[in-house]
Amino acid sequence: MASPSLPSLSRRGFCLCCVGGAFAATTGWLTPRQAYAEARGLVSLIKDSAAISPITTYKLRNNVSVLEGSGGNIAVLTGPDGKLLVDAGIGVSRQRISKALAELGNEPVAHLINTHWHFDHADGNEWLHAAGAKILAHENTRKHLSVVQRVEDWDYNFLALPPSAVPSQVFAGDHHLKVNGASIALKYYGPAHTDSDISVMFTEANVLHVGDTFWNGIYPFIDYSTGGSIDGMIAASDANLAMAKDDTIIIPGHGKPVSNKAELQGFRDMLVAIRDNVGNLKKQGKTRDETVAAKPTAAFDAKFGQFVIDPGFFTRLVYEGV
Numbered sequence: 001m002a003s004p005s006l007p008s009l010s011r012r013g014f015c016l017c018c019v020g021g022a023f024a025a026t027t028g029w030l031t032p033r034q035a036y037a038e039a040r041g042l043v044s045l046i047k048d049s050a051a052i053s054p055i056t057t058y059k060l061r062n063n064v065s066v067l068e069g070s071g072g073n074i075a076v077l078t079g080p081d082g083k084l085l086v087d088a089g090i091g092v093s094r095q096r097i098s099k100a101l102a103e104l105g106n107e108p109v110a111h112l113i114n115t116h117w118h119f120d121h122a123d124g125n126e127w128l129h130a131a132g133a134k135i136l137a138h139e140n141t142r143k144h145l146s147v148v149q150r151v152e153d154w155d156y157n158f159l160a161l162p163p164s165a166v167p168s169q170v171f172a173g174d175h176h177l178k179v180n181g182a183s184i185a186l187k188y189y190g191p192a193h194t195d196s197d198i199s200v201m202f203t204e205a206n207v208l209h210v211g212d213t214f215w216n217g218i219y220p221f222i223d224y225s226t227g228g229s230i231d232g233m234i235a236a237s238d239a240n241l242a243m244a245k246d247d248t249i250i251i252p253g254h255g256k257p258v259s260n261k262a263e264l265q266g267f268r269d270m271l272v273a274i275r276d277n278v279g280n281l282k283k284q285g286k287t288r289d290e291t292v293a294a295k296p297t298a299a300f301d302a303k304f305g306q307f308v309i310d311p312g313f314f315t316r317l318v319y320e321g322v
């Protein structure tokens with residue numbers, strides 16, 4: 001198996017959802033589907049690569065920062081109550097994340113929130129819990145992390161996490177907490193990218209982490225195996241737009257980690273246009289392959305199709321849900 005070029009992968013954050021496209025790009029001829037069938041090897045590749053990918057820290061507002069480079073983008077709130085993290089990255093990044101966290105202050109990690117159950121957001125749960133973090137998430141995140149979970153579009157079975165790495169505190173709808181003087185509002189989307197996604201709003205700092213309901217500048221993965229859908233992604237985008245003000249800093253799950261309402265609006269409009277295009281083709285009786293061949297994403301490929309989920313794979317994901 002060829003190795004992907006690490007700089008281009010770490011540029012976007014190295015994640016499960018990204019690696020299929022990157023692998024196909026490297027090998028030049030594999031379709032994403034074929035590459036995804038290699039996922040067993042690719043999960044090892046993700047871990048190996050995450051272990052040496054740099055972690056980049058962006059200071060945002062008040063005491064909120066974001067770390068890029070280990071799976072999904074990780075938000076960090078610092079202060080006397082101990083650090084609070086939103087998402088845990090990939091376990092093998094432990095040393096590099098620890099170093100980045102130490103540079104933000106010497107208090108321990110006390111809280112961890114998972115935006116959803118996916119590997120590239122929750123694999124670091126085990127070491128962060130051992131380091132002192134209490135883990136909080138939606139109840140469906142705990143459900144998925146507690147059992148073997150199959151992701152059909154990856155042809156991959158994820159093992160249950162050890163009990164210590166599974167969220168000990170869960171909620172169903174909304175949840176509020178106050179840590180380090182910051183008011184933090186957690187909100188369940190309903191089915192979106194999975195059936196376990198939540199947003200995390202740091203109210204005073206006006207920073208909103210939206211997990212994998214937003215991939216900044218790239219086509220998103222949608223996990224139908226655990227309740228995701230294109231309509232759910234659009235509904236979540238509308239909810240994100242309703243929560244965001246013009247000056248809200250928005251942290252996407254993947255892609256350039258410091259974003260804003262205008263970029264989120266562009267992402268939402270892309271989802272709607274492609275859903276409509278694919279829906280019309282499906283209504284005309286086109287098969288999935290005929291729909292891909294009709295290039296319903298063409299107007300957006302230059303902007304969103306340059307990495308991660310390629311236009312054909314994204315079209316297939318949308319086709320499944322219209």
Ligand SMILES: [Zn+2]
Nearest residue numbers: 116118193212
């Ligand atoms: Zn995800």
